[in-house]
Amino acid sequence: MKRFQSIFVFAFILAIVSIQAAALHPVANNTDDEVVIAMCRPTVSQVKNIEHLYEKDIIPLQRIKLIGVYHEDEKTDYQPSYAYVKENKLTWVTFKVIKGYVKLAALFKTNRWTGQFKEVFENSDGIIFTGGADIPPSVYGEESRLSTEVTTPTRTYYELSFLFHLLGGSGNPGFVPFLESRENYPVLGICLGCQTMNVACGGSLIQDIPSQVYGFTTREQVLKAGREKIHSSRYIKGLYPLEKDLPPAFHRVRLKKNGLFVKQLKMKKKETPFILTSHHQALKKLGKNLNVIATSMDGKLIEAIEHKKYKNVLGIQFHPEPYILYLKGRYYKKSPGELLNFNLRYFLKSNPPSMIFHKKIWQWFSKCLIR
Numbered sequence: 001m002k003r004f005q006s007i008f009v010f011a012f013i014l015a016i017v018s019i020q021a022a023a024l025h026p027v028a029n030n031t032d033d034e035v036v037i038a039m040c041r042p043t044v045s046q047v048k049n050i051e052h053l054y055e056k057d058i059i060p061l062q063r064i065k066l067i068g069v070y071h072e073d074e075k076t077d078y079q080p081s082y083a084y085v086k087e088n089k090l091t092w093v094t095f096k097v098i099k100g101y102v103k104l105a106a107l108f109k110t111n112r113w114t115g116q117f118k119e120v121f122e123n124s125d126g127i128i129f130t131g132g133a134d135i136p137p138s139v140y141g142e143e144s145r146l147s148t149e150v151t152t153p154t155r156t157y158y159e160l161s162f163l164f165h166l167l168g169g170s171g172n173p174g175f176v177p178f179l180e181s182r183e184n185y186p187v188l189g190i191c192l193g194c195q196t197m198n199v200a201c202g203g204s205l206i207q208d209i210p211s212q213v214y215g216f217t218t219r220e221q222v223l224k225a226g227r228e229k230i231h232s233s234r235y236i237k238g239l240y241p242l243e244k245d246l247p248p249a250f251h252r253v254r255l256k257k258n259g260l261f262v263k264q265l266k267m268k269k270k271e272t273p274f275i276l277t278s279h280h281q282a283l284k285k286l287g288k289n290l291n292v293i294a295t296s297m298d299g300k301l302i303e304a305i306e307h308k309k310y311k312n313v314l315g316i317q318f319h320p321e322p323y324i325l326y327l328k329g330r331y332y333k334k335s336p337g338e339l340l341n342f343n344l345r346y347f348l349k350s351n352p353p354s355m356i357f358h359k360k361i362w363q364w365f366s367k368c369l370i371r
Contacts, residue, residue, distance in 0.1 A: 034063040035369045038096075038124040040159055040193075042068025043076060044084045046130055047093060052323030058362050061369070064092060069120055069127075071098045071158045075151070096120055098158050104139065107161040108171035108200075117165045121178050125369045126186035126312075127166075129159060129193030131319065134281060140204040147208040147280065156196070163189070163200035167307065170202030170288040179310045186312040186368035191279055194305065194315035201287025206301075209280055210235075213300055227251050228297045231277045240336045247332035247342055250274045251296065253303045253318070259293025260306045260314060265360045272297065273357035274348060275318035276325065282317065290315070312368040320358040 039046065050066055053059045070078055078095070085093045096119075100112040120127070133151045137144045139160065144150070166187055168177035179185055189197040195205055209231050210216035216225065219235040233249040240246065252272040261267045283302040286292070294304035294316075307313035324330055325344050334342040348355040 034065055035061050035366075036065045036067065036124045037369065038067045038069055038120050038127040039130065040069045040128070040162070041076070041130045041132060041155065042066075042070060042078060042081050042093075042095065044080050046321075047081055047084060047090070049321045049323050051088075051090065051093075052326070053321065053362060056323075056326060058326060058359060059366050060363060061366050066093045067120065067124060068093065068095045069098065070095070071154050073101070073154045076155070102157065102161060104157065107139075107157060108164045108169060109175065111161065113158060113161055114165060117162050118178065120162075121166070121182075121185070125371070126188070126365070128321075129163065129187070129189045129196055130321070131191035131193065131278065132156075133192070134207075135160070135192075135195060135199055135205065137205070137207060140199050142204065142207070145207045145211075147211065159193075159196050160200045163187075163197050167197070167201055167310065167313065168288070169200055173288075179313075183310050184312050184368065184371065185310070186365055187307075187310070187314070188365055189315040190321060191317060191319060194317050195279075195281060195283060197313075197315040198283045198287045198290060198305065201290055203283060203287030203290065204285040206282045206284045209282055209301065213282075231282075231296075231301070232280050233278060234280065236336075243333070243336045245332045245340060246336065247334065247344065248276050248278060248319075248322075250347070251277055253294045254297055254299065256293045256295075259291070259304070260311075260364075261293055261304070261357075265357075265364055267353065267357060267360070271353050271357075274351050274354040275303070275320070275357075276322065276344075277318050279317060314361075314365075316361070320361045325358065 039050065047068065054064055068081060082095065098113060098116050102111045102113055132155065134148050135156050136150045136153060137148060166178050168175050199205065206212050210222050214225065214229055216222050219239050222230055222235045228251050230249050230251060233246065237246055252274050254272060255261045255267055255269055257269040262269055283305065289308045290305045291308050292302050293306050295301060296303055303317045305315040325348065327345055330343065331340040332342045333340055348358065
């Protein structure tokens with residue numbers, strides 16, 4: 001009888017501990033094997049990217065739900081996204097609208113968006129911050145250079161505040177970030193998302209790569225410098241505005257031996273995969289708890305960062321998400337005036353381990369989403 005009572009007491013204590021652990025580490029309200037991904041800036045093209053990556057098993061998950069997050073006052077019209085989802089019967093895609101105004105001075109503290117951010121966080125298994133326009137330099141304490149174009153300030157502000165709520169930062173050291181309750185929650189910042197992550201954590205940006213890093217003043221100088229110093233296709237497209245079907249820019253990256261790519265994705269330090277690049281700004285001073293895990297070939301630009309405390313947080317300056325990277329039948333002109341005979345998928349596959357690297361990023365993110 002005493003043995004039975006002891007077992008009962010042990011089971012009761014274990015149950016209480018389990019309940020408390022669940023309270024401290026909330027998870028999304030998944031059904032069966034459904035995985036919930038939140039994604040900021042759910043334009044038609046971004047929804048298509050996730051749709052194709054999912055359908056082609058680049059995102060190797062059985063069932064997903066996508067929550068497209070945006071602010072009610074953004075300049076971007078998201079009605080085409082609603083229409084695309086409805087027309088294509090993408091019942092697994094929904095939207096969440098962030099409401100209300102918050103001043104710059106209140107971005108990095110508890111504000112009227114906090115509860116809305118918490119709702120997205122608690123009802124998702126991970127989040128993606130996508131690419132976009134320049135961040136106002138005033139946020140990181142600099143004047144705005146002539147090359148900086150701030151066209152989406154509302155979106156920038158709410159995403160900066162959202163990432164700060166998730167990760168914390170030097171702008172408010174006493175703030176307890178959301179990931180303190182779920183340290184394994186995956187956060188993927190792509191291009192602008194990587195820059196926003198850095199600034200939210202207290203870092204700053206190089207406002208214009210060609211002029212500030214390489215001393216270039218013309219598009220022609222950028223193009224003559226060679227592929228490894230070209231970080232956006234805007235330069236060749238600006239010189240040939242009437243040319244159609246010009247491909248995006250690619251360059252290689254160097255991987256750090258102690259970073260996520262080598263330690264978790266099992267890439268080799270000596271490998272230098274090609275990536276799709278589309279940015280004229282870059283990370284400068286690193287934000288709190290961020291660590292560099294990849295650079296440009298010359299080492300002058302940061303291409304990827306990880307979080308020192310939260311192991312499933314990754315910021316990448318490049319683009320592994322465009323579905324055109326994985327298409328067999330889509331061709332581009334390698335340069336102006338040439339034939340349509342340049343395929344992005346073939347280019348990545350013929351320059352190993354470039355395609356493997358892209359797929360491993362999505363395999364890693366998908367694995368992090370499952371708990």
